[in-house]
Amino acid sequence: MLAVAAHAHAAGIGSGTGWVAGAAQDGAVTIDARPFPRDFSVDGVGFSIHQPQLVSWQGNQLRARAVMSVDTGVHTGADGKQQASMDYGTLDIAARTQVDKQARAVVLSGLEIERASFPSAAGKQAGYLALARKQLQAKPTLTMSLDALEAALAIMKADAAGASQTVRNDPPEIVFSTAPAILVLVDGQPVLKPAGAPGVQRVINSRSLLLQQGGRYLVSIGGHWASATSLDGPWTPVQTPDAGLVSAARQAVEGHQVDAMADPPQALKDVFRAGRWPDVYVRTRPAELISVQGEPQFAGIAGTRLSYITNTGADVFVDAADAHRWYVLVSGRWFSAPGSRGPWGHVAARSLPADFAKIPPDSPKSGVLASIPGTPEAQESLIANSIPQTATVDRGKATLQVAYDGAPAFATIDGTPLQYARNTPVPVIRVDGSHFYAVDKGVWFSAGAATGPWAVASSVPAVIYTIPSRSPLHYVTYVRVYGHNGDEVYVGYTPGYYGTVVSDSVVVYGTGYLCTPWVGTFWYGCPLTYGMGAYFGWNAWVGWTFGWGWGWYDGWYGPYSPWWGPWYGPASPWGWWGGGAAAWNVYGHWGNAAVRGTAAAWADPWTGNVGRGARGGFYNEATGARGVGRAGINTNAYTGTTTAGAQGIRYNPQTGRVVAGGGAVAVNPYTGRAARAGERTVVNTDTGRVTQAAGGAVVGPHGGAGAGAFDTHGPSGGEAKGAGGFHYNADTGTLHHGGVVDINDSIYAGHDGHVYHYDNGDWSKVTRPDASRNLSGETRKGLDSDRFARERGNERISARQPTRVDIPRSGGGQARPVGGFRPGLGGGARGGGFRHR
Known part of the structure; x- marks a missing residue:
């Protein structure tokens, strides 16, 4: 319009x-x-x-x-x-x-x-x-x-891709534990292979370190061992494992096949220090562990007859209006039972008791509103889930090598004429005998043969986007090619690439479908839906986010990263790792350009950060990440930086970036740098750089971008201020000014024929100024999508060129060995053994 x-x-x-x-x-x-x-x-x-x-x-x-x-x-x-x-x-x-x-x-x-x-x-x-x-x-x-139109087109395609999908909602086994516990997942019945030490075998279809010796199973966590005669337990501590076990464990860890959790969460360390072992739950079928710190403590929710368990990070409710029936939210899905012991059944989100939609936005449980259809929070989640991350890839610098476990073995993708390779860590799709396509870190590649050579694809056959949700490769349908110009290819992906799916008017994690994994010399598993504590949330300042719990405060030890999770690359060769986030950028693996609009959400104790949140802080054993998504405090013991969040301060210690969004404060007593809520302020607590902007800016260790008036300065110099657009790339040291950028055109045409004005999160009718601000969901969705498209286009225009992504092939930086799945941010969507390419 x-x-x-x-x-x-x-x-x-x-x-x-x-x-x-x-x-x-x-x-x-x-x-x-x-x-x-x-x-x-x-x-x-x-x-x-x-x-x-x-x-x-x-x-x-x-x-x-x-x-x-x-x-x-x-x-x-x-x-x-x-x-x-x-x-x-x-x-x-x-x-x-x-x-x-x-x-x-x-x-x-x-x-x-x-x-x-x-x-x-x-x-x-x-x-x-x-x-x-x-x-x-x-x-x-x-x-x-063209930049503005491409951005708008990308979002339109993302909206179409975000249409409701068919998913399975079979209840997983839901295990409640009031004592410290760990969950160890095995992808089907255990498959044993020689572990490199005489008499020792390893269960290869699990990321946990599970060994077998002399008819006994052994598990190792943080250097502590336990054994059992069967995977069902009981598990008893082993004080001194023999040399063969130690050797087999070392080989598995160094080969990036498992993560033995060398640095367990503090809660688990405390259990070991007390001479105890946590309860061990080994499961070969979908399961979810809900840990409660002692006996459940309940609190009511104002204006409803609901109560919730306060001493767990999970979302567990009891409805007094329905015979005190229990409800849990797992991977964005609702399940209910007469009590904590089950039996559990799926509840369609639209069939929830009416009181759930009445949960106040400022409630400690407001995060679940994103999983209740019809709420503004659920609507925002649908919009956020449709917005793509885009980049421009240089075809001359992006390369791909694909290795197979033997000769390429293809299987039919049900409902399509396509086939996919089962025995490689990369999702390889056969269109016909001379056309093959693969995805690696959000970039499509094509080849004339299954073995390559591979080149960045300038287009993708439409038939690939018909891959149904029941296929283990459905996630590739959320990766797009928007166009090309010479050696530049414009690409993008939406959060569906991470495993999110729209179903029943809400966003859920995983499709719920099972598949048969590949087990040969290596294990390549299928996308998981349950078992990693997938969490969706919303609040007024951070907006919609999702991440993984993997261990609430009492030491739940889940899988080391999602079995579907392409952004969790192994320690080598990419050297990158991360935690839950509001918006990830897989393309960061290909280069080091920071653009406004992406923000990681969690902290990392490996850099000295510790924290708790009133919402239910969590610990991610796979990455060592701790997070606060609600009111909470996070302190970096090394830098002294403390962040206090009242409904939404975001701090990412991997980049050192703090984003103040409202009702929050971040301060470093050593440098005096601080960010307060209500200001458009970005603070890098590692470098001390502060960026303040009217119109928006983002700064990370590798660069920054913004439009409007800005002022950026750091302790080592490099000050810049002015009006217009800028794009800074720390790799090249260039600070590019794009001239004055008009970011104030906040007038939009609604699909209903009215004209609307956007102001700080609110929409109002220009054509009827005295009218109510309550817009229909469809109108607001359309306006928000148009606004996102306009802002994304302005970002690109301000730099006078699309964001270029140069693609190095060597990694670096701090990483944990999180093997046991398909690496490379392409096949990572499926569990499996890691192998260097």
Whole structure:
């Protein structure tokens, strides 16, 4: 939709501003690169056209909406001062497109205005439509930024990909424990293979270190051993393991096949220090462990008959209005039972008792609102789940090597003519005998044979996006190629690549489908849905997030990383690891450019960080990550930095970045650097760099970007301030200014024909200022998607070039060996043994 505002001071038609002024004498077309809104004048009436919002773009046929604002004179305001009077409406337009990639511009020709809507000036609607059409008759060509349109198109495709999927909701085994406990998952019946020491075998289809010697099973955690005659236990401590066991364990850890949890969480250390062993639960089928710190303690939720267990990080409720029935939220799915012992059954989110939707937004349990259909929090989660992470890949620098466990072994992808390779850590898809495609770290590659050579794909066959949710490779359908220009390929992915799926109008984790893993010399498993404490949450400051618990405070030891989890690469060769996050960027593996809009959410005790959160802090044994997603405190013992969050401060010690979003504070007493809620402030507590911005900015150890007014400075110099856009890449040391960027065009055309204004999280009708701000879910979703598209496009425009991702092949940095799954951020979606490529 186009938004047009008419006003007396607008430029004349002959100025050529916004519309192409016609071909120059040399045949070239002058490109108007001014930001929207753009001003015009027809028959003495001034009006403005705001940035078009994409409706569809098929081939060279584009449809869009835009806001038109017309200047109707002046009036005297309540303060006695003269103010401009405006009529706002929307235009539906259609046009042919011609793309100039060198100029990063799209020429809209044959432009037609199909209809107009001026709800607050219906009597003038026909006249305003004639006004706009007359402008088109004079200059029937409009130019737009290719970056802006590509961003909008990416989000449209993500919305389509985010449509509801068919998932399975069979209840996992839900194990309640009131004592310290660990959960060890085995992918089916245990498969034993020689472990490199005489008489010792290892269960290869588990990431836990499970050995067998002399008819007994042994498990090792943080250097402590226990044994049992069967996987069902009971498990008893082993004080001194023999040399063969120690050797087998060392080989498995060094080979990145297992994680023996060399640095267990403090709660588990305390258990061992007391001479005790936690309860061990080994499961070969889907299971979820809910640990409670002692006997359950309950608290009521105001305005409802619900109560919840306060001494667990899990989401466990009891409904007094329904015979005190129990409800738990696991992987975004609801299950209920008469009591904690079950039997558990799935409850469709739309069938929950009405009291769940009444949970107050400021409740300690407000996070579950994201999993209750119809709530604003659930709507936000659907939108956030549809927004892609994008990048530009250099085909000359991105390479891929694929190794197989023997000769390539392909199996049919049910419901499609496609096949996939079962015996490789990379998702390889066979389209036909001469066309193969693979995904690695969010980038598509293609080859003429299963063994390569592989090159970055400039397009992907549409049939690949028909892979159903019941397939173990469904997650690749959330990775896209948006276009290419020479050696540059524009790519992106949505959170579905991490395992999220839209079902029953909420976002859930995992599809719930099981598959048969590959077990040969190596183990390559299937995507998991349960067992890692997948958590969805929402609050007013952080918004929608999801992550993994893997061990609430009392020492739950789950799998080392999700069996589906492409961002958890092994220690080698990529040398990267992470925790739960609000927005990850897999493309960080390919280079070191930071762009606004991504924010990791959790802290890491390996760097000295410790923390607890009122919401239910968690510890991730796979990565050593601790997190606070609600009110809480996190302190870095090495730097002295303390972050206190009242509903949402985000701190990522891997990057040293603190983002203050509201009601929170972060302070480093050694440097005096601090961030307070309510300010657009980013603090790097490792380097001391502080960035403040109006309009938005982000800074990490490898660079930063922003648009609007900004001020950035650090203890070692490198100050910069000003207005406009900037993009800083620490790899090259360049600070690029993109000139003045108009980030204030906050007028949008709604799908309902009304014009809306966005202000600090709120939408209001411009066409009816006194109307209620309560928008329908569909209207708000459309407006939010358009806003995200506009902001993403402005980010790219501000840098005057797409974000380039150079792709090194060597890793570095701190990492834990989290083997036992497909590496490389491509096949990581499936569990399995790690192998160097």
